[in-house]
Structure formats: structure tokens, C-alpha cells
Amino acid sequence: MEGDGRVELTLSPETITEDDVCVIQDTWRPVYENRENAGVAVLIRFFGNFPSAKKYFSQFRDMQDPEEMRQSVQLKKHALRVMTTLNSMVENLRDADKLNTIFKQMGKSHALRHKVDPVYFKILAGVILEVLVEAFPQSFSPASVQGAWSKLMGVLYWQMNKVYAEVGWESIKNSAK
Numbered sequence: 197m198e199g200d201g202r203v204e205l206t207l208s209p210e211t212i213t214e215d216d217v218c219v220i221q222d223t224w225r226p227v228y229e230n231r232e233n234a235g236v237a238v239l240i241r242f243f244g245n246f247p248s249a250k251k252y253f254s255q256f257r258d259m260q261d262p263e264e265m266r267q268s269v270q271l272k273k274h275a276l277r278v279m280t281t282l283n284s285m286v287e288n289l290r291d292a293d294k295l296n297t298i299f300k301q302m303g304k305s306h307a308l309r310h311k312v313d314p315v316y317f318k319i320l321a322g323v324i325l326e327v328l329v330e331a332f333p334q335s336f337s338p339a340s341v342q343g344a345w346s347k348l349m350g351v352l353y354w355q356m357n358k359v360y361a362e363v364g365w366e367s368i369k370n371s372a373k
């Protein structure tokens with residue numbers, strides 16, 4: 197699938213250095229202050245470029261028009277949930293146990309309840325980076341900032357794959373078809 201070029205497949209959390217943590221926490225602040233706009237912009241780009249991802253959302257799976265999607269309560273709700281969870285990750289980058297709990301909860305609910313194919317986490321991670329660089333050019337232009345964020349997105353994807361494997365995604369996905 198296209199759109200997944202910038203996120204590494206297999207990054208363990210230890211690859212995030214202290215410098216990365218500082219960079220991620222500093223650059224996240226203005227994004228989180230604009231969480232609703234930023235989150236909605238990310239999801240509109242995601243569903244616009246990868247319409248098959250809409251199938252998991254009962255209220256806008258059949259919508260084509262981005263303006264109509266923008267008005268969807270379910271889309272806005274998921275945008276805020278994504279931003280709130282990212283905020284918890286960013287706040288707990290130095291607390292491996294907390295991070296693990298966040299990844300576990302997220303992986304379990306998306307695999308078991310929502311039955312989301314994990315490839316969409318990789319695609320969404322790439323879209324998050326893309327939109328943040330565009331929407332916050334001042335803070336996200338430096339290569340060091342993009343490098344730190346792309347590590348975090350890589351870790352997110354890696355962790356999702358780990359939890360998905362633990363909960364038996366291979367058999368769940370066949371029952372989700």
C-alpha cells in the first residue's frame with residue numbers, strides 16, 4: 197500500500213533518545229493546543245487518501261465529500277481520541293510501564309473490538325507526520341524533529357504489531373472478513 201514510506205517498520209522504544217524526548221515534547225505543545233483542528237486535518241487527509249479506512253466507521257463509511265466528513269461527530273470524536281492518546285504517549289515517554297499500558301489498551305481495543313487491520317496504523321502514522329510538517333512548518337521543518345517523530349511513529353506501529361500478535365490477530369482477521 198502507498199503512503200507508508202516514512203515510518204520504520206520495526207523500532208523498539210529504546211531507540212528514542214533523551215534528545216528525541218525533549219524535541220518531541222517541545223514540538224507537541226502547540227499541536228496539542230490546536231488538537232481539534234490538527235486531529236481533524238489528519239483524519240480528513242487519511243480518509244481522503246485511503247478511503248478503505250472509512251469502512252470501520254459506521255457514521256461516515258459512505259461519505260465522499262471531505263466537507264461532509266468534517267461535520268461528522270464520529271470523525272471529530274476519533275480525532276480527539278487520537279490526539280488525547282498521542283498526548284498521553286508524549287507525556288509518558290520516560291515511563292516505559294505507562295507507555296506499555298497505553299499501547300496494550302489501544303492494540304487490544306483496535307484488534308478485538310474494532311478489528312482494524314494493523315497496516316492502517318502505519319499509514320496513519322505517515323499521514324500524521326505529513327500533516328504536522330505542513331501545519332506547523334516552523335517547529336517541524338528541522339530534520340532532527342522529523343527524525344524524532346518518525347521514531348515515535350515507528351514505535352507506535354511496532355507496538356501495535358506486538359499487541360496484535362499477542363491477542364491472536366491472525367485468527368481474528370479471518371473472522372473479521
Ligand code: HEM
Pocket residue numbers: 249250252253270273274277278279281282301302305306309310312316317320
Ligand atoms: C494513532 C492511532 C490511533 C489512536 C491513538 C486511536 C485511538 C482511539 C481511541 C482512544 C478510541 C476509543 C477507545 C477505544 O475503543 O480504544 C478509538 C476508537 C476507534 N478507533 Fe482508533 N485510534 C488510532 C487509529 C485508528 C485507526 C488507524 C483506525 C481505523 C482505520 C481506528 C478505528 C477506530 C474505531 C472504528 C473506533 C471506534 C469508533 C467509535 O466507536 O465511534 N483507529 N481509537
